[in-house]
Amino acid sequence: MRILRAIFSHGSGRIGGVIVGVYLLIAILGMLGLTPHNPITQYRVDRLHAPNGAYWMGTDLFGRDVASRLMAGIGQSFTVAFFSVAFATLAGTVLGLAAAWLGRRWDGVVMRIMDVLLAFPAILLALLIVTVAGPGTWTSIVAIGIVYTPIFTRVVRGPALSLKAREFVDAARTFGSSSSYIVTRHLLLNLVAPLTVQVTLALAWSLLTEAGLSFLGLGTQPPAASLGLMLSDSRNLMETAPWLMIFPGLAIMISILGFNLLGDALRDILDPKMRRAPA
Amino acid sequence: MIPLLSVSDLRVGFGRNPQANEVVRGVSFDLADGETLAIVGESGSGKSVTALSINRLIDFGGGRITGGAMKLKRADGSLFDLMTATEPQLTGIRGAEIGMIFQEPMTSLNPVLTIGSQIEESFRLHRGLTGGQATAAAKDALDRVRIPDAARRLKYTPNQLSGGMLQRVMIAIALACNPRLLIADEPTTALDVTVQAQIMALLAELKRETGMSMIFITHDIGLVAGIADKVMVMQNGQAVEQGELNQILDSPQHPYTQHLLHAVPHFTNGGTTRSDGRRDKGAGTEPALKVDGLVVRFPLKSSFFSRATGAVHAVDGVDFDLMPGETLAIVGESGSGKSTTARAVLGLVRSTRGSFTVGARKASAQQSALPVQMVFQNPYASLNPRLSIESILAEPVIATGGRVDAGTRVRMASLLERVGLPKNSLERYPHEFSGGQRQRLCIARALMLNPSVVVLDEAVSALDVSVQAKVLELLVDLQREFGLAYLFISHDMAVVERIAHRIAVIYAGQIVEIGDATSVLSKPKHSYTKKLIAAVPTVDRRHEHFELDTRQVPSLVRPRGFEPAPARWERFGSDHMARAEA
Numbered sequence: 001m002r003i004l005r006a007i008f009s010h011g012s013g014r015i016g017g018v019i020v021g022v023y024l025l026i027a028i029l030g031m032l033g034l035t036p037h038n039p040i041t042q043y044r045v046d047r048l049h050a051p052n053g054a055y056w057m058g059t060d061l062f063g064r065d066v067a068s069r070l071m072a073g074i075g076q077s078f079t080v081a082f083f084s085v086a087f088a089t090l091a092g093t094v095l096g097l098a099a100a101w102l103g104r105r106w107d108g109v110v111m112r113i114m115d116v117l118l119a120f121p122a123i124l125l126a127l128l129i130v131t132v133a134g135p136g137t138w139t140s141i142v143a144i145g146i147v148y149t150p151i152f153t154r155v156v157r158g159p160a161l162s163l164k165a166r167e168f169v170d171a172a173r174t175f176g177s178s179s180s181y182i183v184t185r186h187l188l189l190n191l192v193a194p195l196t197v198q199v200t201l202a203l204a205w206s207l208l209t210e211a212g213l214s215f216l217g218l219g220t221q222p223p224a225a226s227l228g229l230m231l232s233d234s235r236n237l238m239e240t241a242p243w244l245m246i247f248p249g250l251a252i253m254i255s256i257l258g259f260n261l262l263g264d265a266l267r268d269i270l271d272p273k274m275r276r277a278p279a
Numbered sequence: 280m281i282p283l284l285s286v287s288d289l290r291v292g293f294g295r296n297p298q299a300n301e302v303v304r305g306v307s308f309d310l311a312d313g314e315t316l317a318i319v320g321e322s323g324s325g326k327s328v329t330a331l332s333i334n335r336l337i338d339f340g341g342g343r344i345t346g347g348a349m350k351l352k353r354a355d356g357s358l359f360d361l362m363t364a365t366e367p368q369l370t371g372i373r374g375a376e377i378g379m380i381f382q383e384p385m386t387s388l389n390p391v392l393t394i395g396s397q398i399e400e401s402f403r404l405h406r407g408l409t410g411g412q413a414t415a416a417a418k419d420a421l422d423r424v425r426i427p428d429a430a431r432r433l434k435y436t437p438n439q440l441s442g443g444m445l446q447r448v449m450i451a452i453a454l455a456c457n458p459r460l461l462i463a464d465e466p467t468t469a470l471d472v473t474v475q476a477q478i479m480a481l482l483a484e485l486k487r488e489t490g491m492s493m494i495f496i497t498h499d500i501g502l503v504a505g506i507a508d509k510v511m512v513m514q515n516g517q518a519v520e521q522g523e524l525n526q527i528l529d530s531p532q533h534p535y536t537q538h539l540l541h542a543v544p545h546f547t548n549g550g551t552t553r554s555d556g557r558r559d560k561g562a563g564t565e566p567a568l569k570v571d572g573l574v575v576r577f578p579l580k581s582s583f584f585s586r587a588t589g590a591v592h593a594v595d596g597v598d599f600d601l602m603p604g605e606t607l608a609i610v611g612e613s614g615s616g617k618s619t620t621a622r623a624v625l626g627l628v629r630s631t632r633g634s635f636t637v638g639a640r641k642a643s644a645q646q647s648a649l650p651v652q653m654v655f656q657n658p659y660a661s662l663n664p665r666l667s668i669e670s671i672l673a674e675p676v677i678a679t680g681g682r683v684d685a686g687t688r689v690r691m692a693s694l695l696e697r698v699g700l701p702k703n704s705l706e707r708y709p710h711e712f713s714g715g716q717r718q719r720l721c722i723a724r725a726l727m728l729n730p731s732v733v734v735l736d737e738a739v740s741a742l743d744v745s746v747q748a749k750v751l752e753l754l755v756d757l758q759r760e761f762g763l764a765y766l767f768i769s770h771d772m773a774v775v776e777r778i779a780h781r782i783a784v785i786y787a788g789q790i791v792e793i794g795d796a797t798s799v800l801s802k803p804k805h806s807y808t809k810k811l812i813a814a815v816p817t818v819d820r821r822h823e824h825f826e827l828d829t830r831q832v833p834s835l836v837r838p839r840g841f842e843p844a845p846a847r848w849e850r851f852g853s854d855h856m857a858r859a860e861a
Contacts, residue, residue, distance in 0.1 A: 167661035171721070174625045174653045175728065177678035185674075189665045 006269045013265025019258025023074060030075030035068035040223045048241050058243040060233060069225040070247055074255075076226045080140050080219070081206040087145030088206075089199055092152020093188070099153065100160035101183055111157070114150035122147045122205070123212050130218045140219045144206045155198045160187050193270035197263055204259035211252050227252050281352050282309040283492050284333065284460060289347035291325075291332050297343040302328050304516040305347070308509075312459070315486065315493040317507035317524075319500050319539070321743040322714075325516040326496050330462050333494070334377045335361060335369050351376065354459065375405045378453035382465040384445035388437040394421075394448050395433030401455035420451040424481060442613070443474035447481065454485065462494045467502070471612035471770055476814035479505055498743065500543050501773070501816045504528060512536045542745040544773035546815045549800030552776055553606075553755070566600040566636070567764035568624070568651065568732045573597040573633035575619050579836060589838045593619040594630075595788040596843060601732060604758060606765040608779035608796070610772065610811065614835070616788040617768050621734045624766065625653050637732065652725035656737035658717035662709040668695075668720060669705040675727045694723040698753060715746035719753065726757070734766045739774060751777055772815045776800060781854070784808045788835055789843070794855030804849070804857035 007013040029035065036056070037043075043063040051058040057066035099110040117125065129143035163169065163186065172182050213219035214228025222229060227248045234244035291303040303325040310316050320326040331337040332344055349361040353376065364372070373379070381387045388397060398417040402408040408416055414433065421429035424447040437445055446466060453461060463482065467475035483506055486493055495506055503510055503524070510528070511521040512535065520533040531537045545551070575594040594616040601607050611617040622628040624635060637650050652675075655661040662671055672691045673683045681687070688705075695704050698719040700712075709717060718738065725733055735754070739747045755778060757763060769775050775782060776796065783793040784807065792805040803809045847859040 167655040167657055168663045170622075170627055171653065171655060171661050171724070172674060172678070173627060174651070175675035175678040177674060181674075181678065185666065185670075186663050190663070192665075 003269065007262070007265055010265040010269060012261040013269070016258050016261025016263075016265055019254060020262050023078070023255050023258065026071050027075045027078040030071035030073070031079065033072075035065075035071045037065035037068045039068040039072040039225045040064060048237070050241075051243055057247045058241065060230075060241070060244055061237065066230075066243060066247055069230060070227075070251055073225040073227045073230055073248065074251060076137075076220055076224060077207055077210050077228075077255075080137060080144065080210045081203050083141040084144035084206045084210070085148065085199055085202045087141065088148035088152050088202060089195065091145065091149045092154075093156050093191075093195065095149070096153040096156025097160055097183055097187060100157045100164055101179065101187070107157075110153065114153045117146070117150045122209055126209055126213055127216065127218060130213060135213075135218045135221060137220060140210060140213055143213070144209050147209065148202050148206060151202065152195075152198060155194055156191055159191055159194060163187050163190055196270060197267045200259055200263035200266055204256045204263070207252065207255055207259070281356075281358070283312050283314075283352050284310040285348075285350045286333070287348045289329065289332060289349065290345045291328050291337060291342050292345045293342050297345045301345065302342070302516050303332065306511075306513070306516075306518050307347075308511055308518070308521060310460070310492050310494065310509075313486075313490045313492055314508050315495060315506055316509045316511060317495045317497060317503035318511050318513060319497060319503060320513035321498055321539075321745065323515075324513040326498075326513050327464055328516075329513070330379075330464050330494060330496050333361065333460075333462060334373050334379060335364070336373075336379070338366075351460075374401060374453075374458065375456045376458055377460045377462060378456070378458035379462045380446070380449045380453045380464065380466045382468050384442055384449050384469070385437070387449055388445060390437050393434050393436055394440070394445075395435075398433075398448070398452050398455060401452050405456040416455070417451075420455055421448070423454070423485070424448070424451045426451075441474075442470050443477060446470060446474075446478055450478075450481065450485070454489070454491075457489060458491060460492045460494070462496070464496045465498065466495075468498070472772065472816075473612060473810055473814040475502075475816070479816070482506065499816065500528075500539050500744075501545075505816055512539065538745060542748045544744070544748070544771070544777055546773040546776060546817045548812065549776065549797045549802075552796040552800065553778070553780060564602060567603045567605075568601040568766070569636040570600070570620075570624065571598050571634045571636075573620060573623055573635075574631045575616070575623050575628055576631045589836055589841075592788050592835050592837050592841070592843070594623065596846070597633075597785070597788075597790055599783055599790070599793060601764045601766060603731060603764050604762045605780045606758065606767050606778050608767040608769060608775040608782045609785055610769055610775055610782060611785035612770060612811075615785045616835075617785050618736055620785070621653070621736050621766060621768050625651055625734060650728075650731040651734060652728060652730040652732070653734040653736060654718070654721045654725050654738040657741055658714050658721060659741075661721055662717055664709050666708075667705070668707055668709070671709070671720070672705075672724055672727055675724060679728060690727070691723075694726055695720075697757070698723045713746075715742055715750060718742060718750055722750075722753070722757070726761070729761075730763070732764045732766060734768070736768045737770070738767075740769065740771060747774070754778065772800070772812060773817070784811065789846070789858070792855075792857040794851070794857075795853075798852055798855040802851070802855075804851055804855075806860060808857070 007017045041064065043059060045063070046055065046059050047063040048061060049055050049059040055065050055067065057070060059065055095110050099107040126143045126147045129146060130139050133139040133143070169182055169186050172186060210219055211228035211231070214226040215232045217232065220226035220229055230248040231245060234241070234248070237244055287307040289303055289306045290301055292298055292301040294300040306329055308316060318326045318329060328337060328342060331340060333349065337344065344362065351359045351361055351372070353359050359372070388394065395414065395417050398420050399413040402413045402416045417433055418429050421432060426432055426444060426447055440448065467478050470478065479502070482493070495503065497503060507524050509521065510524055511518050512527070512533065513519065514535045520527065520531065520536045527536060528540065531540055573594055574596055576590040576592055579589045579591060597620055599607060609617045609620060619628055623630040669691065673687065676683060676687055691705060692702065696702065700716060700719055712720065739750050742750060751774065754765065758765060767775065767778055779796045781794060782796045782799045783790050784799070784805065785791070786807045792799060792803065792808045799808065800812065803812055848856045849859050850856045
């Protein structure tokens with residue numbers, strides 16, 4: 001509650017919070033099928049209909065309602081984003097803590113593997129994994145999760161190393177505290193703030209990556225809706241039916257803006273060192 | 280006669296509303312040519328902010344000068360208004376007219392540049408020297424601060440020099456352009472006592488040579504006696520008392536000054552050691568802790584693949600025993616191995632050889648022995664900020680497999696009360712407590728497991744003197760009540776005198792002198808102990824001249840397989856012995 005209040009008293013946090021909140025609502029409606037029309041029903045007579053009262057965002061080449069497909073697509077994209085970021089957070093935190101706590105050889109091995117993963121551009125690595133494993137929702141989730149794992153590993157390992165050298169950890173050792181107690185209570189608990197910020201920002205990137213994969217035909221498979229897929233379908237009809245491109249494009253852009261604003265606000269709120277002295 | 284610097288009714292505030300958040304509230308003083316003013320106060324008294332306001336560095340620290348006047352007499356006799364000066368004008372004043380040295384020499388220098396280039400920068404900026412001229416000037420500057428072998432040292436980077444040497448480099452930079460005013464903000468706080476004495480001697484000598492004025496900021500009222508002409512005591516942003524040195528030290532008027540002078544540990548060469556709990560010979564009690572032949576070495580490798588080529592001999596054959604209810608103080612400088620000894624006893628550092636006997640139990644060298652607990656130096660770093668006090672105190676109990684039940688809570692509450700913390704502390708978080716209170720929390724935490732030995736690693740060094748005195752009192756009370764044995768690690772001889780029954784002086788990883796506190800402090804036998812005691816600043820040493828000594832501490836890096844020669848001990852009295860010197 002305290003954090004929500006802090007977000008809403010933060011200038012850009014308020015905007016980001018509202019955007020993300022609205023998207024979440026749309027995503028839930030989209031997933032529950034509470035859309036104005038069925039997103040995959042083809043209204044053949046109304047093909048490529050411009051936005052009007054019945055079809056708020058027009059219809060596509062097959063006569064499907066763009067607004068409904070957009071809602072379903074947001075639901076689909078958010079599902080992939082949330083699961084993939086959850087995967088990356090979990091894997092990255094475990095690997096980062098293991099690297100920092102075990103040190104020496106473990107640290108070297110884990111971090112070199114992460115360096116290799118980081119050496120690939122995100123979308124390329126995701127493409128590689130999806131190509132090997134075959135397209136689909138779950139492979140997208142795992143692929144995007146793996147792509148963002150190294151970032152979480154690094155975000156966790158650095159502060160964990162410095163926390164490990166703090167005196168309260170030494171103090172805990174003098175009591176004979178177990179490693180698992182020290183790692184969870186003294187390291188992880190102090191990492192909640194940087195992780196929260198990172199999760200928010202990673203959601204934005206993974207939305208974008210998911211859209212990219214779907215655009216290339218390797219993410220969500222038709223006829224299911226996805227923002228990337230909708231953009232891909234709109235390419236050849238850009239001049240005759242611009243609404244096909246404008247709405248999913250805007251949807252992607254605004255969602256990423258929202259997550260980034262929220263992430264920046266969380267960084268300001270959670271990290272006292274980032275608080276600037278008022279000018 | 281116009282003073283060099285005249286400050287009147289200076290007010291400095293921070294934050295969005297500087298008028299409401301004033302940290303310095305109406306400070307006035309005059310400083311004549313060649314005079315030294317010492318500003319004394321505890322942390323948060325506004326002494327550093329006052330100093331930073333003089334050269335307007337405070338503008339960069341988020342502070343705003345909200346009122347008052349500051350006038351500097353320039354070399355040509357004209358008055359310069361520091362309040363209205365523009366930033367370009369101030370850049371010309373800083374370094375050229377007002378030099379400054381800071382507390383932490385290790386962080387005040389850029390680690391990737393050689394010290395030579397950092398000194399030359401000052402000459403380039405203010406004197407327009409270039410190339411060889413600047414290098415020559417830099418060498419002269421290092422000579423001036425008595426750094427031996429100056430020409431070669433110019434090529435060193437900061438990590439190759441000790442803290443004391445770096446502070447000399449900082450002084451060399453500050454004095455590069457012969458400023459007429461030097462502001463020294465706690466210049467010796469981060470340094471060892473013997474090094475501190477060296478820096479103080481150097482500052483006094485340079486002042487005599489150049490005739491500059493100095494503003495010397497310190498929390499240690501004992502230190503001002505040696506250097507200041509005038510003293511200003513600050514509390515809560517106000518100058519509560521100012522005047523001539525002797526007048527302030529001998530007949531302080533303000534209660535706060537009296538309190539400070541009373542609280543500062545007076546070093547009396549063993550005259551005020553504790554009279555309780557002397558160890559009685561032949562009583563036959565088991566020692567609470569016995570350390571035999573402790574050796575800690577850190578192997579050095581020149582590359583990843585090669586074998587160790589040598590080792591840092593951090594602790595090299597240390598033996599001592601500690602009786603229940605007794606305090607053994609281990610004194611020495613940084614890098615002498617005193618903290619490593621403590622950490623080895625607790626199992627935080629793996630010892631290479633040696634054995635510990637804790638109570639009746641013989642603990643192996645590698646394992647932490649639970650009847651030993653520790654209190655750390657920095658009360659801000661030794662408590663996890665995200666845990667409530669209840670969780671912090673419960674940790675030792677959980678760690679030993681205990682359950683947190685009603686009995687544990689009763690014990691927590693009674694310990695908190697015993698160390699003098701409010702009853703409602705349990706659900707609060709560390710940041711709600713002051714430094715002294717946090718240290719009390721650490722003490723309570725250490726006592727949760729009923730230890731027989733408590734290691735106090737510089738446990739009061741980070742605290743203000745008045746808080747320090749109270750925590751020391753608490754430690755003595757707890758010792759009497761629970762029969763605790765303390766291993767008290769410290770560099771501060773005056774504090775040691777107050778709490779120790781016995782003293783072990785450690786130098787370069789070896790004990791050079793050990794014995795009864797009164798005996799060691801009043802009749803030191805080893806030359807290093809004598810040097811250490813001679814360096815202690817006290818209120819009674821007015822304008823005393825310290826010898827300048829430029830010897831470096833010997834390196835502890837030894838080749839592979841090196842073993843130190845066995846010690847020859849000379850005995851003085853029943854409980855006092857010193858290592859024979861070559």
